[in-house]
Amino acid sequence: MTRRALILLEGHMSNGLLYVKAAQRLGLHPITLSADPAQYNYIAAERLEAIRVDTDNLDALIHECSRLGATYDIAGLTGFAYPSESVYATVGKLCRHFDLPGPNSASIERCCDKFVQRQFLADAGIPMPAYRLAFDLTEVERTAAEIGLPVVVKPAVGSGSRGVRLCRTVDELAEHTTYLLGGKHIWRSSPRILVEEFAQGPYYEAEIIGNAVLGITAAEFDSPPHFVFRDSVFPAPLSDDEQKRIAHVSLNCLRALGLGWGPTHVEFRWTKRGPVVIEVNPRLPGGITPRMVRVACGVDLVTEHIKLVIGEECDLSRWHSHTAAARILIPDRDGVLDWINGDSLAGAIPGVADVKLYVEPKTPIVRKGDIRDRIGYVIAASPDLAQTKAILQRAVELIEWSITPFPALGQ
Known part of the structure; x- marks a missing residue:
């Protein structure tokens, strides 16, 4: 019998191994196609099959998948926004x-360009x-003055909060624009900068599979001016009305962008106007969210996504009702x-x-x-939010580290 394979385009530091393990549990043989397979540590650690190929070259990928199809029954194909x-x-x-x-x-591409998505x-x-939208410092300063x-x-294109900063003064505006356009930020397309009003209020994220809003995550960021997640809770402690409003806007986003297949997560700030959309991401959230959802309600987002990929029906039935909380460990x-x-x-707690x-x-x-600052995480879960937070805090206090600052220049 021909072995069934799941093709994975590129990998992911936090979710890549989850996909590999889920695929294996479903009886699939995972094969990673990557421009540089060595950058994903789990591939070598798990002795996984990986093939070096230019993942920006569609013809090369078609050729490689066709070649693999002569040996394997390709059950499905998915990948990561990396x-x-x-x-x-x-x-x-x-x-x-x-x-x-x-x-x-086409729907994915219009989401990846944040300006097009906004339109x-x-x-x-x-x-x-x-x-x-701005292209140089003069335009950035003018548009910031218009917005306030x-x-x-x-x-305008990117992920993981790379190059994203809150600018509160004209000097900060000039400093960050110079950083973005001065050769330090890596652009994978022509440089275009999005200048946005700072929507102030609690942050939420709707976790969606197909057209079903599975739940809403609440999160807090580490210290500004950057947007690095620090604390998360799933499900978010919201009223029924608040949940319905976020779910309603989320589904409107899917319709506007032509989405509705597979995973999506929609980011919000709850402002004086209610929920306003920060970003729509047509993929599973990276980081710890899939793990939190699994321990909170028993739904394995990764497994259910793979089921869709291989043409099977996914099951979003909840097996239990806990509250999960997480702390991202960030150096100071x-x-x-x-x-x-x-x-x-x-x-062990x-x-x-x-x-x-x-x-x-x-x-x-x-x-x-940005997302690369994370050095670890802790996730706790229990039937009660207060109890979960207490467990998490106790665990976090046990993790310690020491960092020796780099020598000052000239020393």
Whole structure:
């Protein structure tokens, strides 16, 4: 019997191994196609099959998948929005070419361009912050003056909060624009900057599979001016009316953008106007969210996504009703990590669902103000929110580390 394979375009630091393990549990053989398979540590650690191929080259990917199809029964194909969001749009094109279930590539592409996404949402009357597109410092300063400080300045294309910053003064505006356009930020397309009104209020995220809103996550960020997640709770402690309003706007977003197949997560701020949309991401959220959803209600988002990918019906039935809370571990300084410990003690506490450290001693720590700053996480769960938070806090206090700052220049 021909072995059934799941093709994965590129990988993911936090979700990649989840997809591999879920695929194996479903009896599938995962094969990763990547421009650089070595960047994903779990591929070598798990002795997984991986093939080096230019994932920006559609013809090369079609050739490689056709070659694999002579050996395997390709049950499905999916991937990750890394190293660029365009990878997931390519997934849609490949699925269409091979007549496999998958996302609509045109819908994915209009989401990946944040300015284009905003235009589609605006045409549908979706509540959003004011926004403008800019190409140089003069335009950034002019549009920021029109919107009014503070503003959020970010690349029109990108993920993981790379290059995203809150600018509260004209000096901060100039500093960050110079950073973005001065060669330090890596652009995968022509440089275009989105300047947005800073929507002030609590942050929420709707977790969606198909057209079903599975639940809503509440999260808080670490210190400004960057947007690095620190604390999360699922499900968010919202009233029924608040949940319905977020779900209603979320589904309107799907219709406006032509989405509705597979996973989506919609980011919100709850402002004086109610929920306003910060961003629509046509994929599973990265980081810890899938793990939190699983321990809170028993739904494995990764497994259910793979079922859709291979043409099976997904099951979003809840097996229990807990509250999950998570803390992202973020260093408070740059330097060399001398030591880090306490993860085993934290993981042994009843109610702690998962503990993960991303770094080892002697690792250089250089904070970038985005998703790459994370050095680990802790997730706890229980039937009660207050109890869950207490368990989480107790576990976090057991994890300690020491960082020696880099020597000052000239020393």
